[in-house]
Amino acid sequence: MTTTPPELDVWAARLIAALDLPDGTVVDVAAVLDLARDAAHGVARPAAPLTTYLVGYAAGLAGGGAADVDRAVRIATELATEPATGDPTP
Template structure:
């Protein structure tokens, strides 16, 4: 199994098609960066969960850029002062 970017791009296109999401451009780098930021800034398992929640926000109409900005702001706040779950 290769970690080459072209393999990752091909995987995303294949999975998007399988899930009925079309062949639109998918922000792979942005999502990988957010996953890393959450894993390092909150806790490792927060990475994929963060990406999932961003996807839900985008599915409900938020732009991926806005969702990413809000996520980064929340991670930055979390690093300085962890909050209690609601």
């Protein structure tokens, strides 16, 4: 697991407030960074922001709860760390 610099936690809190996300919104910064790392190394560098965006979007559409985020992160991590098959479906 990635160790996050304190400024990322501060940035996340500022961004949460600026985006008017619900009070109590918590972001697991280390999990996001780990996912971005896996996508960047397992797919291609530009896959990091794309992957984290799509995972957030999917989790939000599924309800946005912790279980929804965990499921989306798990799926994306598995795809990013397995050998490419050319098939875009999980």
